[in-house]
Amino acid sequence: MSLFSLQDVSYAYPRGDTVLHDVSLSLETGQNLGILGESGSGKSTLLRLMLGLAAPSDGTLSADGTPLDIHSRARMQAHRRFAQPVFQDPYTSLDPRMRIGRALAEPHAALGLPGDAQAEIARVLAAVNLPQDSTLRRPRAFSGGQRQRIAIARALIARPRVLLADEPVSALDLSTRVRVIDLLAELSRDLTLVLVSHDIAIVAALCPRLIVLQHGRVVEAGETRQILRDPQHDYTRMLLSSLPRLPDSKETAR
Amino acid sequence: MSLLQVQDLTVSAGARELVHGVSFDLRPGERLGLVGESGSGKSLTAMAIVGLLAPGLTAGGSVLLDGQQMIGRPDRDLVRLRGAVASVVFQDPRSALDPLMRLGDQLAAPIRRRAVREGRALSSAQLRAEQIRWLDRVAIPEPDRILRAWPHEVSGGQRQRIAIAMALACGPRLLIADEPTTALDVSSQAEVLDLLGGLVRDEGLSLLFISHDLPVVARICDRVVVMRQGRAVEEGPTARVFTDPQDPYSQGLVAAARRLQSALENPA
Amino acid sequence: MRRNLWIGAVLVGLNAAVAALTLVWLPYGPTEMSGGRLSPPSWAHPAGTDRLGRDYLTQVMIGARIAMTVGIGAALLGGLIGTTLGVLAAFARRGLDDALAATLDILIAFPTLLLAMLVVAASDGASLWTAILAIGLAMSAIIARLVRILTKRVLAQDYITAARCSGLGWGKITIAHILPNILPTVMVAVALQFGLAVIAEASLSYLGLGTPPPNASWGQLLQQAQSTVFRAPMGVIAPGLALISLVLGINFLADGLRDLMDADEEIQP
Numbered sequence: 027m028s029l030f031s032l033q034d035v036s037y038a039y040p041r042g043d044t045v046l047h048d049v050s051l052s053l054e055t056g057q058n059l060g061i062l063g064e065s066g067s068g069k070s071t072l073l074r075l076m077l078g079l080a081a082p083s084d085g086t087l088s089a090d091g092t093p094l095d096i097h098s099r100a101r102m103q104a105h106r107r108f109a110q111p112v113f114q115d116p117y118t119s120l121d122p123r124m125r126i127g128r129a130l131a132e133p134h135a136a137l138g139l140p141g142d143a144q145a146e147i148a149r150v151l152a153a154v155n156l157p158q159d160s161t162l163r164r165p166r167a168f169s170g171g172q173r174q175r176i177a178i179a180r181a182l183i184a185r186p187r188v189l190l191a192d193e194p195v196s197a198l199d200l201s202t203r204v205r206v207i208d209l210l211a212e213l214s215r216d217l218t219l220v221l222v223s224h225d226i227a228i229v230a231a232l233c234p235r236l237i238v239l240q241h242g243r244v245v246e247a248g249e250t251r252q253i254l255r256d257p258q259h260d261y262t263r264m265l266l267s268s269l270p271r272l273p274d275s276k277e278t279a280r
Numbered sequence: 281m282s283l284l285q286v287q288d289l290t291v292s293a294g295a296r297e298l299v300h301g302v303s304f305d306l307r308p309g310e311r312l313g314l315v316g317e318s319g320s321g322k323s324l325t326a327m328a329i330v331g332l333l334a335p336g337l338t339a340g341g342s343v344l345l346d347g348q349q350m351i352g353r354p355d356r357d358l359v360r361l362r363g364a365v366a367s368v369v370f371q372d373p374r375s376a377l378d379p380l381m382r383l384g385d386q387l388a389a390p391i392r393r394r395a396v397r398e399g400r401a402l403s404s405a406q407l408r409a410e411q412i413r414w415l416d417r418v419a420i421p422e423p424d425r426i427l428r429a430w431p432h433e434v435s436g437g438q439r440q441r442i443a444i445a446m447a448l449a450c451g452p453r454l455l456i457a458d459e460p461t462t463a464l465d466v467s468s469q470a471e472v473l474d475l476l477g478g479l480v481r482d483e484g485l486s487l488l489f490i491s492h493d494l495p496v497v498a499r500i501c502d503r504v505v506v507m508r509q510g511r512a513v514e515e516g517p518t519a520r521v522f523t524d525p526q527d528p529y530s531q532g533l534v535a536a537a538r539r540l541q542s543a544l545e546n547p548a
Numbered sequence: 549m550r551r552n553l554w555i556g557a558v559l560v561g562l563n564a565a566v567a568a569l570t571l572v573w574l575p576y577g578p579t580e581m582s583g584g585r586l587s588p589p590s591w592a593h594p595a596g597t598d599r600l601g602r603d604y605l606t607q608v609m610i611g612a613r614i615a616m617t618v619g620i621g622a623a624l625l626g627g628l629i630g631t632t633l634g635v636l637a638a639f640a641r642r643g644l645d646d647a648l649a650a651t652l653d654i655l656i657a658f659p660t661l662l663l664a665m666l667v668v669a670a671s672d673g674a675s676l677w678t679a680i681l682a683i684g685l686a687m688s689a690i691i692a693r694l695v696r697i698l699t700k701r702v703l704a705q706d707y708i709t710a711a712r713c714s715g716l717g718w719g720k721i722t723i724a725h726i727l728p729n730i731l732p733t734v735m736v737a738v739a740l741q742f743g744l745a746v747i748a749e750a751s752l753s754y755l756g757l758g759t760p761p762p763n764a765s766w767g768q769l770l771q772q773a774q775s776t777v778f779r780a781p782m783g784v785i786a787p788g789l790a791l792i793s794l795v796l797g798i799n800f801l802a803d804g805l806r807d808l809m810d811a812d813e814e815i816q817p
Contacts, residue, residue: 058548064465065436077713106715119706123728132724133714170318180710199317200492204536211548224466231543250547268470269544270495272537273519 027091028052029188029218030076030109035085037071045071046242048085053188058219060229060250062265063239069222072239073192076220078105090187106137110181114193116173120165126176127161133183150179154209171202178209189213192222207231226265230254238262283308283454283486284329284366288341289351291324291333291510299324299510301341308453311480311487313501313518315494315533321510322490326456329488330366331358346453363390363450364397369476371459373439376446377431383442384427387411390449397451414445419475437468444476448483455480458490473500494537498522506530553804559797563790567613576603578610578763586780596782598772608786611766614676614759615746615794621680622745626687627738633688634695635722638703649696655689660748668757676759679752683745687738694737698730732809739802743795750791766791 030053038044045068053059063069074080075087081096088094090108095101113119120129127147134143151158154175165173174194181189194210195203210219210232223229229236229250236253238246238261246259257263284306291299299321306312316322328339331350343350346365350358362368367390370376377386391410395402402410415423418441431439440460447455457476461469477500480487491497497504497518504521506514506529514527525531576582581601582593589596595604637648655663664682671678702708702725711721750767752758759765764772766787773783 064467079709079712103715106713111710111713113706113710115706119710121705121707121711121725121729124725132711132716136715136720138715177710180714184714200494200533200536200540201317204539207540226466227540227543230547231540232548234548254544254547265466268467270470270473270493270499271541272495272498272522272534274523 028054028088029090030220031086031088032076033086035072035075035082035087037068037075037080038083044083044242046075046082049239049242049244050085051237051244051247053218053220055187055218056214057235058214058221058233060233060236061220061222061239062224062226062229062236062262063222064224064265066241067239068242069239070192071242073111073190073220073222076190077109077111078102103137106133107139107184108186109188109190110184110186112174112178112181112189112191112194115197116170116177117165117197119177120173122165125162125164129176130161130180130183133180137184139184146183150182153182153213154179169202170198171206174198174202174206175209178206178213182213186217188218188220190220190222193224194221195228196223196225203228226254226269238265281308282306282344283346284488285344286325286329286342287344289325289328289343290340291321291328292338292340293336297510298337299328302505302507302510302512304505304512304515306454306486306488308486309484310503311477311489311501313497313504314488314490314507315492315497315504316507317492317533319509320507322492322507323458324510325507326368326458326488326490330362330368330456331355332362332368363393363452365452366454366456367447367450367452369440369444369447369455369457369460372463373436373443374431376443377439379431381431382427383429383431383434384411386431387414387427387442387446387449390446394449394451410449414449415442417448417479418442418445419471420445435468436464437472440464440468440472441475444472444479448479448485452485454486454488456488456490459492460489461496462491462493469496476500494522494534495541506533550804550808552800552807556797556799556801556804559793560801563612563794563797564616566609567616570609570613574606574609576606578602578606580606586776586783588780589782595786596780598780598783599776604769604782604786607764607769608766608790610763611769611787612790612794614763614765615749615791617676618679618683618749618765619742619746619794619798622683622687622749623738623742625680625684626691626741626745627734629684629688630691631695631727631734633692635699635726637692637696638699639718645696649693652689652693652696655686656693658686660686660744661751664748664752665755665757668752676763679749679758682752683748686748687741687745690741691734691737695730695734698733699726702726702729736802736806736809739798739805743798743802746791746795746798 032049032051034048034050035046036044036048037046049072061069061072075082078094078096086093089105094105130147130150131143134146147161148158151160156172156175168176195206198206207228219232221229221232234250236250237244238259240261246253246262253262257266282305287303288301289299290297290301302325314322314325327333329343329350333339339351341351345361348361388407388411391407392402411427412423415426420426420438420441426434461472464472473496489497489501501518504518505512508529514521514525514530521530522534525534582603583597583601585599585601587593587597593603595608597603637645640648663686667682667685668678708721708725711725749758749765753765753767754771758767769787770784777784
């Protein structure tokens with residue numbers, strides 16, 4: 027059974043533009059999915075629909091085998107335990123006035139999760155390689171990379187089966203970026219990742235499957251390996267060719 | 281003879297030193313990359329060179345721009361030198377353009393300044409010809425529409441090209457570009473980058489290019505200075521530094537960039 | 549730099565102490581004709597007496613109590629109503645929010661004093677409570693507009709979306725995330741409004757729309773002493789100085805609070 031299944035999903039703002047047109051996709055357990063697109067491609071809207079923050083204007087969206095009804099509180103509480111978000115900007119995704127311990131305890135209480143909250147907080151902090159005494163501090167005390175780890179830890183409290191990440195590393199420095207990608211790779215042994223990004227290299231590093239969005243439409247979908255080797259759509263080709271690269275070295279030739 | 285000579289440049293915020301004695305040279309026609317992560321002091325270094333440090337920050341050491349000492353000079357002199365010798369393109373083209381001024385009027389300002397400086401009279405027909413010539417040079421179609429447009433009516437890539445046109449229309453000999461493509465989409469990033477490289481080559485300008493993005497720097501610069509926490513840790517030709525880095529920090533940086541890139545050859 | 553905070557705290561503290569003291573002790577009875585008419589300052593009457601022979605110091609001290617009461621009352625009322633309205637407007641649907649925002653803008657366009665005069669005129673004569681109500685309502689429009697903007701700014705942050713995905717309802721999000729993030733700024737605004745409320749009350753009572761005699765407020769004292777200002781200048785100087793000390797103190801205090809908050813933003817781990 028698919029974790030997510032989208033059939034001809036469209037989204038239009040009330041009295042506004044249509045930003046997604048007939049998007050279909052399915053997410054299978056263990057098959058990380060990359061959503062590649064530039065600004066205005068509708069990638070972030072797609073993620074909001076999958077999080078249940080808005081409902082599609084048309085088409086059906088099922089999660090965990092049942093349609094998502096954003097007006098049903100019970101259904102949404104279940105969905106929150108099923109799928110959790112990670113955001114782009116670690117500087118706005120944590121409440122600056124809330125200590126990390128409280129921020130991590132919040133979903134545990136609000137979702138009525140089983141287990142001891144303190145033990146669960148210890149578990150997720152260990153999972154993202156942060157010291158246990160992080161709970162006592164506020165976001166200000168942490169670097170961008172550490173904040174992103176905290177945001178990931180908050181998502182892990184619910185023990186979700188899907189992690190929906192919107193450009194999770196694009197605001198981070200290069201060396202931090204590599205470490206957070208490693209962390210996401212490690213986590214995706216136990217959960218399935220949907221990674222939205224404009225950066226094809228990051229998608230390639232984490233996702234065996236890929237869809238390319240342009241102006242709210244899926245222009246290409248399939249195996250990442252296949253698409254990188256032999257892109258079918260002009261837009262994908264353009265994205266690949268416009269990517270700047272480092273000069274070749276002996277190391278990469280090896 | 282160097283166009284820009286930076287010697288032991290320091291930048292301090294009160295008692296705290298943020299840039300600790302950075303030195304490098306830039307020859308005419310050369311394209312130098314200043315590479316580093318956040319907090320490396322690369323932008324502070326660039327802003328200190330043109331005397332555009334934020335209030336509360338002070339620069340020390342020596343910066344010779346076209347033979348003129350920039351450090352400790354009153355802002356009145358610097359205004360003349362900026363534009364005439366060096367101009368800057370910033371990361372976010374939205375903040376570089378005045379939202380309440382038509383693009384044509386904004387582009388006219390540096391053209392007029394240059395004419396005044398060179399003692400040329402500028403008729404309105406000449407001004408218009410210059411405006412259109414600059415838009416053409418930054419590959420912007422429909423110049424008539426663009427000149428009448430407001431900044432919010434054009435795309436991010438076009439805004440950045442207009443900002444580049446404005447920077448070049450002053451007639452500088454050094455262009456300082458601070459992360460000029462970071463805020464742009466991948467597709468316009470490549471276009472703006474190639475455009476910038478081409479213009480700098482054609483005009484015979486020197487380029488000081490500040491970026492955290494190694495592949496982008498590799499695409500446009502001949503030489504790089506790697507900065508870390510306010511110090512220059514390595515300097516050399518781009519091809520050498522990015523294939524055979526000597527400093528441990530540069531090695532880590534290049535290795536990280538290579539790992540990201542390697543995913544393209546060998547995806548998950 | 550905590551100088552502003554200290555100066556403000558001392559000035560406001562002094563006024564508050566005097567106001568508290570009047571509840572238990574006064575030099576003379578408020579209506580007691582204890583001296584000659586318009587006598588100059590003396591040991592018995594440090595600020596002199598008014599034209600009925602009543603002690604000026606006593607009246608200025610009572611004025612402090614009224615100023616503090618009206619200031620605090622109006623600030624509390626305006627802060628509470630304003631914050632509630634502002635948060636609700638920020639949450640409201642687009643059309644309703646626009647209507648609320650326009651209403652607030654119109655209310656703010658009215659001078660506080662004019663609005664206050666309307667309330668006093670509409671209610672049954674002037675009293676301490678009509679003054680508090682009038683000034684508090686006028687203040688709430690200003691606070692509401694600020695709170696609406698601040699709330700919208702917070703609502704746009706990713707941590708609000710994260711809280712929604714953590715299963716929190718809007719009520720809990722307001723309490724746990726929105727209020728803690730907007731309150732420091734709102735408190736500074738309320739403090740500044742407190743100062744304006746004291747001035748507004750003085751103006752209202754100067755116009756005869758404030759607290760009725762014998763519990764005269766500073767504005768009324770100023771008005772009464774106006775005709776005799778050359779024979780007994782203390783009648784204007786004493787309540788004038790008192791008014792200035794309190795308003796200045798409140799403004800210093802608000803500035804100090806803001807400095808403290810800014811420093812807090814930077815250093816706080």
